[in-house]
Amino acid sequence: MIPYNFDYEKPSSFSEAISIYEKWEVDGKNPIYYCGGTEIITMARMDQIQTKGVIDIKGMPECLDFGWEKDQLVIGAAIPLAKLEEEKAFPLLSRVCNRIADHTSRCKITIGGNITGKINYREAVLPLLVADATCVIASKTGMKQIPIHDVFDGKVQIQPPEFLLQVRVERKMTTLPYLSEKRTKIDRIGYPVVSLAAIHAEDGIRIAFSGLCTDPFRSLSVEEELNNRSQSLESKVQSAIEKISVPILDDHHASSAYRKFILSNLLVDIIKEFDEVSE
Amino acid sequence: MNRQIHLNINGEEKSVYIRNADTLLTALREQLGLTGAKPGCENGDCGACTVIIEGMPQKSCIMLAVEGIGKQITTIEGLNNTPIQQAFLEKWAFQCGYCTSGFIMNCHALMEKHPDAEDVVVENWLQSNICRCTSYQEIKEAIHSVLSKNS
Ligand SMILES: Cc1cc2nc3c(=O)[nH]c(=O)nc-3n(C[C@H](O)[C@H](O)[C@H](O)COP(=O)(O)OP(=O)(O)OC[C@H]3O[C@@H](n4cnc5c(N)ncnc54)[C@H](O)[C@@H]3O)c2cc1C
Numbered sequence: 001m002i003p004y005n006f007d008y009e010k011p012s013s014f015s016e017a018i019s020i021y022e023k024w025e026v027d028g029k030n031p032i033y034y035c036g037g038t039e040i041i042t043m044a045r046m047d048q049i050q051t052k053g054v055i056d057i058k059g060m061p062e063c064l065d066f067g068w069e070k071d072q073l074v075i076g077a078a079i080p081l082a083k084l085e086e087e088k089a090f091p092l093l094s095r096v097c098n099r100i101a102d103h104t105s106r107c108k109i110t111i112g113g114n115i116t117g118k119i120n121y122r123e124a125v126l127p128l129l130v131a132d133a134t135c136v137i138a139s140k141t142g143m144k145q146i147p148i149h150d151v152f153d154g155k156v157q158i159q160p161p162e163f164l165l166q167v168r169v170e171r172k173m174t175t176l177p178y179l180s181e182k183r184t185k186i187d188r189i190g191y192p193v194v195s196l197a198a199i200h201a202e203d204g205i206r207i208a209f210s211g212l213c214t215d216p217f218r219s220l221s222v223e224e225e226l227n228n229r230s231q232s233l234e235s236k237v238q239s240a241i242e243k244i245s246v247p248i249l250d251d252h253h254a255s256s257a258y259r260k261f262i263l264s265n266l267l268v269d270i271i272k273e274f275d276e277v278s279e
Numbered sequence: 280m281n282r283q284i285h286l287n288i289n290g291e292e293k294s295v296y297i298r299n300a301d302t303l304l305t306a307l308r309e310q311l312g313l314t315g316a317k318p319g320c321e322n323g324d325c326g327a328c329t330v331i332i333e334g335m336p337q338k339s340c341i342m343l344a345v346e347g348i349g350k351q352i353t354t355i356e357g358l359n360n361t362p363i364q365q366a367f368l369e370k371w372a373f374q375c376g377y378c379t380s381g382f383i384m385n386c387h388a389l390m391e392k393h394p395d396a397e398d399v400v401v402e403n404w405l406q407s408n409i410c411r412c413t414s415y416q417e418i419k420e421a422i423h424s425v426l427s428k429n430s
């Protein structure tokens with residue numbers, strides 16, 4: 001049971017949501033945007049977040065949009081992962097979503113919540129990073145479109161009252177060869193020891209990781225090593241791992257040496273598989 | 280402060296007094312006496328609290344009751360002699376029974392959405408529920424007996 005109560009509103013437009021946020025902030029309610037709500041409920045139950053005002057963003061049409069707009073796939077922030085998994089409009093995203101939590105939870109967890117949540121893994125962002133997605137942000141002056149690399153730096157850098165309304169992906173990115181792998185400590189379902197998503201674009205392999213370091217990331221210098229044709233397979237992988245500039249996690253899920261071992265095997269497999277596709 | 284809301288549960292309009300912070304699980308059990316949805320982990324991990332909302336399984340411990348306004352909510356009390364309930368009895372797909380209503384709700388939603396589900400789909404959906412008594416083999420047999428009748 002959540003040990004405190006809060007006000008709850010479900011506005012039907014993003015401008016209304018922003019107005020409520022601003023008003024509640026002045027009133028000292030410490031407002032919070034609510035999408036799938038799974039993280040908010042579980043953290044509130046344990047008193048890890050405090051709020052007196054919950055703004056449910058599932059009532060606004062932009063957040064529920066899902067489909068093609070010319071050559072862009074539009075995904076509303078409130079679309080549940082189970083829908084993305086089933087629809088397969090962006091097959092790499094479908095595959096990654098299929099490995100986040102379990103199916104029933106995925107009927108509630110949303111893409112917006114997964115990317116912006118406090119739980120560090122944020123696996124749904126990996127396909128968006130390699131596909132150079134665009135984020136649509138709701139702001140006081142209207143909707144803003146910003147490249148994901150300018151918004152996401154391990155965490156989403158959006159300052160309330162602004163919030164994430166949609167993500168958009170170019171059609172050509174959704175048709176490229178792709179691979180994704182996830183390893184957990186024990187079971188099929190669980191937080192990742194290593195989770196990765198990759199595509200083979202014209203400029204070579206693009207790859208993003210979660211579970212490996214504190215926050216998810218895509219690194220151009222790692223990709224440069226993986227695409228270096230002058231090196232052998234083993235030395236490409238070795239140099240790529242050396243280019244990871246943040247510490248590799250060492251926690252109760254896995255030691256950093258074990259994570260590196262898994263990563264190196266996965267990278268070898270991925271390069272080989274992409275080589276076979278492109279031959 | 281409690282407030283009155285209306286929820287459509289098992290085809291009937293019900294009036295409930297809740298706090299905005301109450302989960303659907305709490306509202307069902309403590310306000311409506313519908314105790315079929317069980318509290319297990321209350322953290323989204325075990326599936327004992329599963330209900331069906333608009334045809335899809337949902338864990339009622341990670342959903343606020345207010346989110347249910349305007350939605351068709353089905354609990355185990357709303358199922359009557361469905362093929363999957365019969366199959367659970369025939370195959371003895373339970374021991375203590377604590378997880379059973381959650382499993383049945385998930386299986387029922389699956390059968391309705393994918394009446395000829397392949398093994399990979401069944402596994403994907405059913406991994407959402409945990410049975411501490413490890414009745415997994417019998418649960419699998421129960422689902423497959425309904426699926427084979429469907430085909
Ligand atoms: C059983 C279970 C298993 C899980 N397993 C995994 C896993 O394997 N991998 C993984 O990556 N994650 C996993 N998670 C974590 C889950 O993906 C995150 O907690 C995610 O935040 C939940 O999404 P939600 O839509 O329910 O978010 P909410 O609870 O609605 O929100 C989470 C946070 O994000 C903010 N927020 C939400 N939407 C927006 C928006 N549009 N704009 C700005 N801020 C916003 C909220 O204010 C809040 O702080 C799991 C969660 C559960 C319950």
Ligand code: FES
Binds near residue numbers: 318320324338
């Ligand atoms: S009680 Fe809801 S998932 Fe365990």
Ligand code: FES
Binds near residue numbers: 372375377411
């Ligand atoms: S029958 Fe006891 S938990 Fe499943």
